[in-house]
Amino acid sequence: MLGVYVHVPFCESRCNYCAFSSFVRNDEIDRYINALTKEISSFNGDKIASSIYFGGGTPSILEKSQFERIFQALKSTFTLTDDCEITIECNPNTFTADKGRFYRQMGVNRISFGVQSLDDNILKFLSRRHSAAQALSAIKCAQECGFENISADMLIGVNKNTDDFLKQVELLCSQGVKHISAYMLQIEEGTPLEKMVMAQRDLLPDEDESIDQYNGVAKLLKKRGFERYEVSNFAVSGFECRHNVNYWTGGDYVGFGLSAHSYIGGRRFANANTFEKYYRGVLALDEQLSTRQLQEEHIMLGLRCKYGVDKKYLFGLGYDISKNENLPELLDKKIIFDCGGRLKLNEEYYGVNNLVIIKLLPD
Amino acid sequence: MISMDRIEKIRNFCIIAHIDHGKSTLADRLIEKTGTLEKRDMQAQLLDSMELEREKGITIKLTPTRMKYSCNGEEYTLNLIDTPGHVDFTYEVSRSLAACEGAILIVDASQGVEAQSLANAYLAIENNLEILPVINKIDLPSARPEEVKKEIEDVIGLPAMHAPCISAKEGTNIEDVLEMIVKEFPCPKGDENARLKCLIFDSYYDNFKGAICLIRVFDGTVKPGEKIKMMHTGKVFEVTEVGVFLPFAKPTDKLLAGEVGYLAGSIKTISDVEVGDTITHLESPVQDPLPGYKKVQPVVFCGIFPVDGAKYNELKDALEKLKLNDASLEYMPEVSQALGYGFRCGFLGLLHLEIITQRIEREFNLNIITTAPSVYYHVHKTDGSMLELSNPSSLPSPVEISYIEEPVVKAHIFAPPNFVGAIMELCQEKRGVYEGLTYLDEKRVQLNYKLPLGEIIYDFFDSLKSRTKGYASLDYELAGYQTSDLVRVDILLNGERCDALSMIVHKDKAYSRGRALTENLKKIIPRQLFEVPIQAAIGSKVIARETLSAMRKDVLAKCYGGDVTRKRKLLEKQKEGKKRMRKIGSVEIPSEAFMSLLKLDDDQE
Numbered sequence A: 001m002l003g004v005y006v007h008v009p010f011c012e013s014r015c016n017y018c019a020f021s022s023f024v025r026n027d028e029i030d031r032y033i034n035a036l037t038k039e040i041s042s043f044n045g046d047k048i049a050s051s052i053y054f055g056g057g058t059p060s061i062l063e064k065s066q067f068e069r070i071f072q073a074l075k076s077t078f079t080l081t082d083d084c085e086i087t088i089e090c091n092p093n094t095f096t097a098d099k100g101r102f103y104r105q106m107g108v109n110r111i112s113f114g115v116q117s118l119d120d121n122i123l124k125f126l127s128r129r130h131s132a133a134q135a136l137s138a139i140k141c142a143q144e145c146g147f148e149n150i151s152a153d154m155l156i157g158v159n160k161n162t163d164d165f166l167k168q169v170e171l172l173c174s175q176g177v178k179h180i181s182a183y184m185l186q187i188e189e190g191t192p193l194e195k196m197v198m199a200q201r202d203l204l205p206d207e208d209e210s211i212d213q214y215n216g217v218a219k220l221l222k223k224r225g226f227e228r229y230e231v232s233n234f235a236v237s238g239f240e241c242r243h244n245v246n247y248w249t250g251g252d253y254v255g256f257g258l259s260a261h262s263y264i265g266g267r268r269f270a271n272a273n274t275f276e277k278y279y280r281g282v283l284a285l286d287e288q289l290s291t292r293q294l295q296e297e298h299i300m301l302g303l304r305c306k307y308g309v310d311k312k313y314l315f316g317l318g319y320d321i322s323k324n325e326n327l328p329e330l331l332d333k334k335i336i337f338d339c340g341g342r343l344k345l346n347e348e349y350y351g352v353n354n355l356v357i358i359k360l361l362p363d
Numbered sequence B: 001m002i003s004m005d006r007i008e009k010i011r012n013f014c015i016i017a018h019i020d021h022g023k024s025t026l027a028d029r030l031i032e033k034t035g036t037l038e039k040r041d042m043q044a045q046l047l048d049s050m051e052l053e054r055e056k057g058i059t060i061k062l063t064p065t066r067m068k069y070s071c072n073g074e075e076y077t078l079n080l081i082d083t084p085g086h087v088d089f090t091y092e093v094s095r096s097l098a099a100c101e102g103a104i105l106i107v108d109a110s111q112g113v114e115a116q117s118l119a120n121a122y123l124a125i126e127n128n129l130e131i132l133p134v135i136n137k138i139d140l141p142s143a144r145p146e147e148v149k150k151e152i153e154d155v156i157g158l159p160a161m162h163a164p165c166i167s168a169k170e171g172t173n174i175e176d177v178l179e180m181i182v183k184e185f186p187c188p189k190g191d192e193n194a195r196l197k198c199l200i201f202d203s204y205y206d207n208f209k210g211a212i213c214l215i216r217v218f219d220g221t222v223k224p225g226e227k228i229k230m231m232h233t234g235k236v237f238e239v240t241e242v243g244v245f246l247p248f249a250k251p252t253d254k255l256l257a258g259e260v261g262y263l264a265g266s267i268k269t270i271s272d273v274e275v276g277d278t279i280t281h282l283e284s285p286v287q288d289p290l291p292g293y294k295k296v297q298p299v300v301f302c303g304i305f306p307v308d309g310a311k312y313n314e315l316k317d318a319l320e321k322l323k324l325n326d327a328s329l330e331y332m333p334e335v336s337q338a339l340g341y342g343f344r345c346g347f348l349g350l351l352h353l354e355i356i357t358q359r360i361e362r363e364f365n366l367n368i369i370t371t372a373p374s375v376y377y378h379v380h381k382t383d384g385s386m387l388e389l390s391n392p393s394s395l396p397s398p399v400e401i402s403y404i405e406e407p408v409v410k411a412h413i414f415a416p417p418n419f420v421g422a423i424m425e426l427c428q429e430k431r432g433v434y435e436g437l438t439y440l441d442e443k444r445v446q447l448n449y450k451l452p453l454g455e456i457i458y459d460f461f462d463s464l465k466s467r468t469k470g471y472a473s474l475d476y477e478l479a480g481y482q483t484s485d486l487v488r489v490d491i492l493l494n495g496e497r498c499d500a501l502s503m504i505v506h507k508d509k510a511y512s513r514g515r516a517l518t519e520n521l522k523k524i525i526p527r528q529l530f531e532v533p534i535q536a537a538i539g540s541k542v543i544a545r546e547t548l549s550a551m552r553k554d555v556l557a558k559c560y561g562g563d564v565t566r567k568r569k570l571l572e573k574q575k576e577g578k579k580r581m582r583k584i585g586s587v588e589i590p591s592e593a594f595m596s597l598l599k600l601d602d603d604q605e
Helices: A026-041 A064-077 A097-106 A120-125 A132-144 A162-174 A192-199 A207-223 A242-248 A275-279 A291-302 A311-316 A327-332 A347-360 B002-008 B023-033 B051-056 B087-098 B115-126 B145-156 B174-184 B309-325 B350-363 B417-429 B460-467 B507-524 B565-579 B591-598
Strands: A002-008 A048-056 A079-090 A110-116 A149-156 A179-184 A226-230 A233-236 A253-256 A261-264 A267-271 A283-288 A336-339 A342-345 B010-017 B065-071 B074-081 B102-108 B130-136 B197-206 B210-219 B227-230 B236-238 B241-245 B249-252 B260-267 B278-281 B300-306 B330-336 B340-347 B368-370 B377-381 B386-389 B401-415 B433-441 B444-452 B473-484 B486-493 B503-506 B532-538 B541-548 B581-584 B587-590
Touching: A002 A064, A002 A242, A026 A064, A026 A253, A026 A275, A048 A064, A048 A242, A064 A097, A079 A097, A079 A242, A097 A132, A110 A132, A132 A149, A149 A162, A149 A207, A162 A179, A162 A207, A179 A207, A207 A226, A207 A233, A207 A347, A226 A242, A242 A253, A242 A291, A291 A311, A291 A347, A291 B565, A327 A336, A327 A347, A342 A347, A347 B565, B002 B010, B010 B023, B010 B087, B010 B115, B010 B174, B023 B065, B023 B074, B023 B102, B023 B130, B023 B174, B065 B174, B065 B241, B074 B174, B087 B115, B087 B197, B087 B350, B102 B115, B102 B145, B102 B174, B115 B130, B115 B145, B115 B401, B115 B473, B130 B145, B130 B174, B145 B433, B145 B444, B197 B309, B236 B260, B300 B309, B300 B330, B300 B350, B309 B340, B309 B350, B340 B350, B350 B368, B368 B591, B401 B417, B417 B433, B417 B444, B417 B460, B444 B473, B460 B473, B486 B507, B503 B507, B507 B532, B507 B541, B565 B581, B581 B591, B587 B591
Parallel strands: A002 A048, A002 A253, A048 A079, A079 A110, A110 A149, A149 A179, B010 B074, B010 B102, B102 B130
Antiparallel strands: A179 A233, A226 A233, A253 A261, A261 A267, A267 A283, A336 A342, B065 B074, B197 B210, B197 B278, B210 B260, B227 B236, B227 B278, B241 B249, B241 B260, B300 B340, B300 B368, B330 B340, B377 B386, B377 B401, B401 B444, B401 B473, B433 B444, B486 B503, B486 B532, B532 B541, B581 B587
C-alpha cells in the first residue's frame, strides 16, 4: 500500500514567508497537467493507494476540469482502498460551494484549509489573500457540502498577542474543525519576510512568546479533546491525517509533480523543481538509504510523534538503542518514556526534539 | 701572515633593537647595498622568512648572512647574525651575541630607548661586544634624532653623538653604517691551527641533511669527514657538510677560525643540537667548552587538545614536526576528562606559545583547544616532599599541601611619566612588589617591579598596552621562586568538576576570577535540555554560581509532503556540531567555548 501525493505548484500570489515550490503562472497549468497525468499513468509499482493528498501551492486554484483530469489518471492507475483518505489543500478564498460539491463527488473526504490566522491585520502582514471571515465561511461551506474531516493550518510565532492567538484556535474548535496543524513560523532564507525581519528585529514575537503560544495551543487543544499526535499536529480521535502518519511511520509513498518526493522500498527520490526539468523527467534526488540512514530516519521521525521509536525495528537494523549512552539519563529525567517496545518523547520536550534526537542517534 | 690577513677582514656582528625599531629593514638594506642579493631577488624583509614572523613583524628564527663589502680597496667579509627581539628568546639572543664581536643598536628616532633596546644592549655589554648606536626612521616627521642620541648616552651610557642617522626604509645613509661596521667593530680573534672550538648559536632541521648547526668557529678548522663531539651533550657525529649563507646555504670545503656558517652531520634530531653547546674534534678536543651554556627550560605551559578527538594522532605528528625545528618546545601526552587525549606543552613564553599554536592550526590545518597558560609551581607537601607541576588538576588536596611557591620575574617597564599611576595600579593588581622608579629624562621613566610570572602570562601585556595607550614597553627576567597563598579554583557544571577549566590563583583573586569565569561560561555554553548550575569552588566551598536555563525551542523543521531531506540536513549539521562537543557529566560544551574562556580579561573582574 502506498500514500500518493500530488503536487500542484500554482498560487494566485506568493506569500511572503513561503519557500515551497510554487509559481504564479496560470499559463503553465495545462501543460503541467499533461505532464502530471502522464507521470501518474506511467507509474510502475504497488498500485494500491491508502491515501491521496493534493498539496501545493494551492490545489484549489485548479478548474474542475483540470482537477478531474488528474483524478481520472489516479483512478485508472491506482486501486483505492475502501477507507482511502483523500485530502485536498484549499485556500479559503478559492474555495466555493460549487468546488466543494465537486470534490465530494470526486471522492475527496478531507479538506485542509490554510487559515494561518484569524486576524485580518496578520493575514495582510503575511500577504495572504483571504480574510478571517472568508476562512470561517469556507469552513462552514465545506461542512455544508458534507465534509466532516476538516483541518486548519495555523501559524505560531506571528501574533504578538498570545491570548488573542489562543482565542482564534478556540474559535476554530468551536466551528467543528477536527484537525489542527500548528506550525511554528520559520524565517526561510531568501523570502521577503526574512528581509522584513532583518530590518526590524522585533517584528515578530520572541522565542519565549512563541514557545508560550506553542505550549498554550497544546494545552488548549488537549482540553478540547484533541490529541497531539505529532509535534505540530493535533486531531480529534480518528481524524489524524493518515497520509502524514504514513510518512512519519516509515511507510512507502509516491509523489507526483514538480519537486515531489517519493520513498519506496528504502529508495528515496524526488522530481526536479523547475518545470523544464520536471517535463524532461529529471530527478533532483535518487538514493537508496543505507542501514545507517534507515536507523537515523526512524529515530528522527519517530520521536516527532506519539508513535515513538520501535526498539525491535532498530535492533533488526543493527542498532541496539537500549545501549545508547545518553538513554539512561533521558529516561531518568523523564525526557524519554519507555513504553514497552517503544521509546517516546515526553510531549513537554517536543519543542526541543532535535536536541533529543541527536542524543539518541547511533554513534 | 696570510691567515692574519684573512681574519682581519672578517666582521661578525648583529643588530639589536626594540620591536619595530627597524632591525629587519636595516638587515635587508645591508644585503641589498652589498650586492649580496639583487633587489629583485629580495622578498620584502628577507630575513624574516616565516610567514608568521612577517605577519607579526617580528623575527623569531635567526638566519645569518655573509656579505662582501669593499672599503679602501680591501674586500671585507661581513657576517650578519640576526637576533630575535622578544623577551621569550633572551637566551637565544645571548648566544647569537656571543658569536659576534660587534652589535648595532638601532633606536627609533621618534620613540627613543625602549625596554628591549636597553635589555638587549645590556646583554651585548655582558657579552663584551662593541656596541654602535644607529638612529633609524629619521624620515618620520616626529623624528628627534638629537634627543634620542642624548637618551642613549644618558640611559644606556653609550657614546652616541656620532651615531649614523639613517632611514632604513628609504635607504638613507646606509653606507655610513657599512663603513662603521668595518672601521669600528673589531675583527675576530682566533687561530685556525689551534684545536677546534665552535659555538652553536642556532639550529634548524633540513629534511635531507638532518639537524643543521649554525656555528661560529672560534679556533681551529672544521671540514667534512671529521669526527666531532658536542661537549655538553657528549654526542658524536661525522661532519658531512659545512658552508655559509649567501643568504642561501652554499657548501664550502671548510670553515676556519673567525668564520660563521653551518655544519651538517646526519644529526637525526634537533634535540642533539643544543644552542650554546661547544663543538670540538673527537680525537683532539679542547679542554674547556665555551662559557655561557644553559639548558633552555620552558616557563609557560598549557594543554593542547584536538577539537575533533579523532585527530589526536595528527596533532602528535604536528608537534613532532615542529619539535624538529624547535628544541625548546616540550610536550608530553595528557588526558583530560573534559577534553580527552592531548598534550601538555611547555614554551619559552607567551609569544612562543602563540606562535606554536598558530603554526599547528595553519601549517597542519588542525583545530585545537588550548587550556589557559600556566607556570611551574613548586608544591611542598606536608610529608616534606616537593612536587613540580603546571597542571592545576594535578594539584594535591589542600590538606596535603604545606605551601606552594610560584616563579617570579623582575620586570622593567618603560613609559612616559604620565602613565606611572596607571602602571603602578596595574602592577598592584597583579601582586607586584615595587622595586624602584628612575626618570630617564623628562619624557620617560623606568619602573621596576617584582611580579609573579603567573600574572604576567595572564593578560598582563595587553592590559599594560591598553592602559598606557600602547606607550609602555616591558622586559623581564626570571628571578626565582616565592611562597604565595595560592588556591585551586574549580568549575563545576551541573555539579561535575571540569578539569580543563581549573586554575591556580592567588587566594585574594579567587572570588573575582571565579565570578568572571562563571559569568562567561553562562554566555558561552549553549542551553541544554535541562537547567545547568555553573559554579566556581575552592575545594568543596562554592564561591560563585550562575544558572543556565533550559533550552525551550530548537529549529522545528516541517516534514511536509514527504520531504524529510530538509530535516535530515538539519540533523546532519547538528551531528557535525556534536563531534565538536565535549561532555562534562551530562553537559555538552562546544570545544570553541574553552578557547573563548581564555579571553576573559581582568577588566571584567
